[in-house]
Amino acid sequence: MTxxxxxxxxxxxxxxxxxxxxxxxxxxxxxMCVMPWIMNMEIKNIVVDxxxxxxxxxxQQLVHEIEANKYFIFHGQQPNYAAALNNIERSExxxxxxxxxxxSRDLTLGRMPQVxxxxxxxxxxxxxxxxxxxxxxxxxxxxxxAAAIQTKVATLYLYNKHLNFKLFMIPALFAxxxxxxxxxxxxxxxxxxxxxxxxxxxxxTPVSKWTFILAKLIPYWLIAxxxxxxxxxxxxxxxxxxx
Numbered sequence: 001m002t003x004x005x006x007x008x009x010x011x012x013x014x015x016x017x018x019x020x021x022x023x024x025x026x027x028x029x030x031x032m033c034v035m036p037w038i039m040n041m042e043i044k045n046i047v048v049d050x051x052x053x054x055x056x057x058x059x060q061q062l063v064h065e066i067e068a069n070k071y072f073i074f075h076g077q078q079p080n081y082a083a084a085l086n087n088i089e090r091s092e093x094x095x096x097x098x099x100x101x102x103x104s105r106d107l108t109l110g111r112m113p114q115v116x117x118x119x120x121x122x123x124x125x126x127x128x129x130x131x132x133x134x135x136x137x138x139x140x141x142x143x144x145x146a147a148a149i150q151t152k153v154a155t156l157y158l159y160n161k162h163l164n165f166k167l168f169m170i171p172a173l174f175a176x177x178x179x180x181x182x183x184x185x186x187x188x189x190x191x192x193x194x195x196x197x198x199x200x201x202x203x204x205t206p207v208s209k210w211t212f213i214l215a216k217l218i219p220y221w222l223i224a225x226x227x228x229x230x231x232x233x234x235x236x237x238x239x240x241x242x243x
Contacts, residue, residue: 002207006215013189014219020185024223028177035173036166046130047073049084049093056104062141066097071133081116088120095119095130097138112142181224186216 014020048066052059067074075093078084084096098116100106106113115138119127160167193199202212 003211003215006207006211007218010189010215010219017192020189023188024181024185028181031173031177032170036169039169040165042071042165043126043129043133044071045073046071046095046126046133047075047093048134049075049087049096050077051079051081051084051096051098052077053101054099054103058104058107058141059099062099062103062138065137065141066134069133069137071130081118085118088118091120091122093120094123094126095134097134107142115142178224182217182220185220189216 014024050063050066052063063077066072075087078087078096081096081098084093084098087093088096096116096118098118100113100115103113103115117131117134117138119131121127157163190199193202
C-alpha cells in the first residue's frame with residue numbers, strides 16, 4: 001500500500017517538473033536521430049609505410065592495392081624495416097608493412113606468405129582497426145594466387161546487406177537509451193529531491209529504503225518499456241533510410 005502512494009507521488013512529480021518530461025521525450029529522439037549520423041566507427045587516413053623485400057610483380061601488386069585503398073595514405077616504400085619503424089616512432093606513419101623476400105615464390109607454391117604488419121598503438125583504436133584492414137588486403141591479395149587453395153569463401157549478409165554502419169548502431173543506441181532512461185533519470189530525480197529537501201521528509205516517515213528505491217525506479221521502467229521502444233527503433237530506421 002505504501003508503494004502505491006509513493007508511485008502516485010512520483011508520477012505527479014514527473015508531470016509537475018518542467019525539465020523531466022522534456023528530457024524523457026527529447027533525449028531519446030535526439031539519440032536515435034542524430035547520433036547515427038555523427039558517430040562513425042570507420043578509421044580512415046591511416047598512413048602506411050611499405051618495405052618490399054621481394055620486389056616481384058606480385059609484391060608490387062600488393063603495394064599498389066594498398067596505395068589505391070581509400071582507407072590508407074601511402075607514405076612510400078622504405079629500404080628496410082628499421083627505416084619504417086623509425087617513421088612510426090616519430091609518428092610520421094601509423095603502420096608498417098614488410099613483404100618477405102620469398103613472397104612471390106610462396107604464392108606460386110601455394111603457401112601463405114608471412115607478411116609483417118607493425119602498427120603504432122599510441123592510438124590503440126587506429127592501430128588495431130588499421131591492422132585488421134591491412135590484414136584483409138594482404139589476405140585478399142594472397143588467397144586467389146595460392147595454388148593450394150581450391151575453395152572460395154562467400155559471405156552472405158542476411159541483415160544490412162550493404163553494411164551501412166548506421167543500421168548496426170541503431171540497436172546499440174536503442175539499448176543505451178533504455179539503460180539511461182531506467183538508470184540515469186531516477187538518479188536525477190533522487191538528486192533533485194535531495195536539493196529541494198523533500199528527501200529529508202521521506203527519511204522521517206516509516207518508508208523502507210527498498211520501497212523508496214522501487215518507487216523511484218518503477219515509473220521510469222514503465223515509461224521506457226511502454227511507449228518508447230518501438231517508436232524509437234522505427235524512428236531511427238526511418239531517419240537512416242532518408243540518407
